[in-house]
Amino acid sequence: MKLSNIIYCKDNLSKMREMPDEFVDVVYADPPFFSNKYYEVIWHDGAEIRSFEDRWKGGIHHYIEWMRERCFEIHKLLKPSGAFFLHCDWHASHYLKVMLDEVFGGSNFRNELVWHYTGRRMKSSRRFNQKHHTILFYAKSKKMKLRDYPTEPYTHDEYVKMKKQKVHVDNDGREWIWGHAGKGKSHNYRIYIDKAIAEGRAVDSVWDIPIINTSSKERLGYPTQKPEALLERIIKASSNEGDLVLDPFCGCGTTIAVAQRLNRQWIGIDVSPTACRLMKRRVEIAGAKEVEVAELPMSIEELKTLTPIEFQNWIVGAMGGTPSVRKVHDMGIDGYTFFDRVPVQVKQSERAGRPVVDDFETALRRHGESAVKAAKERKNTHFALQGIIVAFSFTKGAHEEAARAKGEGIDIQLLTVAKIVKEFEA
Ligand SMILES: C[S@@+](CC[C@H](N)C(=O)[O-])C[C@H]1O[C@@H](n2cnc3c(N)ncnc32)[C@H](O)[C@@H]1O
Numbered sequence: 001m002k003l004s005n006i007i008y009c010k011d012n013l014s015k016m017r018e019m020p021d022e023f024v025d026v027v028y029a030d031p032p033f034f035s036n037k038y039y040e041v042i043w044h045d046g047a048e049i050r051s052f053e054d055r056w057k058g059g060i061h062h063y064i065e066w067m068r069e070r071c072f073e074i075h076k077l078l079k080p081s082g083a084f085f086l087h088c089d090w091h092a093s094h095y096l097k098v099m100l101d102e103v104f105g106g107s108n109f110r111n112e113l114v115w116h117y118t119g120r121r122m123k124s125s126r127r128f129n130q131k132h133h134t135i136l137f138y139a140k141s142k143k144m145k146l147r148d149y150p151t152e153p154y155t156h157d158e159y160v161k162m163k164k165q166k167v168h169v170d171n172d173g174r175e176w177i178w179g180h181a182g183k184g185k186s187h188n189y190r191i192y193i194d195k196a197i198a199e200g201r202a203v204d205s206v207w208d209i210p211i212i213n214t215s216s217k218e219r220l221g222y223p224t225q226k227p228e229a230l231l232e233r234i235i236k237a238s239s240n241e242g243d244l245v246l247d248p249f250c251g252c253g254t255t256i257a258v259a260q261r262l263n264r265q266w267i268g269i270d271v272s273p274t275a276c277r278l279m280k281r282r283v284e285i286a287g288a289k290e291v292e293v294a295e296l297p298m299s300i301e302e303l304k305t306l307t308p309i310e311f312q313n314w315i316v317g318a319m320g321g322t323p324s325v326r327k328v329h330d331m332g333i334d335g336y337t338f339f340d341r342v343p344v345q346v347k348q349s350e351r352a353g354r355p356v357v358d359d360f361e362t363a364l365r366r367h368g369e370s371a372v373k374a375a376k377e378r379k380n381t382h383f384a385l386q387g388i389i390v391a392f393s394f395t396k397g398a399h400e401e402a403a404r405a406k407g408e409g410i411d412i413q414l415l416t417v418a419k420i421v422k423e424f425e426a
Pocket residue numbers: 010011012013030031032033052222224225226227248249250251252253254255269270271272275
């Protein structure tokens with residue numbers, strides 16, 4: 001098994017269980033929050049649609065047990081000098097802290113970091129504006145030391161105000177104040193203000209880092225995408241160049257892109273094939289060479305376990321096409337083939353029947369105008385309309401219906417998932 005600079009498309013629990021003990025320096029995990037939301041995501045480039053369900057039918061205890069199993073594996077993978085950062089919010093941070101005290105040991109708790117972000121502030125008669133997330137920071141053991149303590153800049157005036165001391169000026173015109181070696185010690189020394197400002201102020205446990213604004217180039221359209229500045233602070237503080245950073249809920253790849261840029265080794269895991277493909281692109285832009293996405297679902301059985309949108313994305317992607325961007329009202333068209341933009345409909349079912357073909361025919365007729373135009377451009381005089389339906393299998397009725405439609409000038413191809421998988425593997 002390759003152990004770094006690789007993306008795994010798999011449930012992180014089974015992937016982490018295959019990995020050796022104590023080989024990772026830092027884990028940052030940003031799991032789906034316990035927030036009962038269903039995200040449907042349109043990527044920035046408008047070409048791909050992704051979703052992940054953030055819904056826990058068994059309630060908070062189910063969620064915590066789900067997380068516990070994963071945190072247990074994370075603990076096992078970390079070196080004794082390793083660090084773990086769990087990104088969460090008010091929905092479950094209090095339950096997660098109790099669970100992590102059990103898994104890591106309460107004495108290995110290091111900080112509750114508050115990521116405070118700005119944004120629109122509204123008044124409410126019920127509660128205060130919720131403008132922070134919580135990052136729980138645990139060490140594997142006493143051996144974990146912060147590497148590069150983060151600092152932030154401050155101005156001359158802020159520094160002087162904070163120190164509340166008389167400012168002196170030496171013969172060269174440099175400003176300085178008295179520094180005290182420690183309580184009860186008489187030995188004082190000079191702190192030059194320009195030097196102190198250049199070194200910056202050590203940050204505390206509240207981190208003011210703006211969210212990625214809507215017009216930022218960094219924004220990829222993923223609603224839970226975290227700012228690179230946040231990951232940069234975490235990675236620099238907890239690892240050295242060459243160390244290994246793991247993100248088991250890697251999303252659109254913020255952690256591994258930053259790790260790559262900071263010359264760390266990295267591993268990204270995400271259960272979503274679309275997220276993994278996006279991650280690959282992102283980390284290659286950050287400088288990684290020909291990154292492998294391992295374990296993309298391939299077998300029919302694995303494809304059956306994907307969520308409907310993931311399944312559609314996988315099928316259309318495997319056909320070399322682009323998924324439809326208008327997911328909610330896609331009018332029966334889930335994507336288009338790459339070259340000739342033939343509409344594709346994807347059914348995650350066995351025995352797709354006559355009604356499926358009928359409905360798709362209606363969708364194609366609606367889509368007709370542009371299809372006729374495309375057909376003319378391709379000088380295809382045989383069929384004004386064409387489309388492809390993909391399913392695990394089709395009934396006899398579906399084939400009969402497709403033959404009838406063909407007689408009326410509408411070419412509907414029925415393709416099985418098995419055929420696409422075979423071609424994809426070839
Ligand atoms: C909150 S997002 C992570 C966002 C990420 N920090 C970023 O900046 O893009 C959570 C991710 O966890 C993934 N995920 C959910 N359950 C998973 C599992 N069991 N194994 C691996 N990944 C999972 C989802 O597909 C989603 O991409």
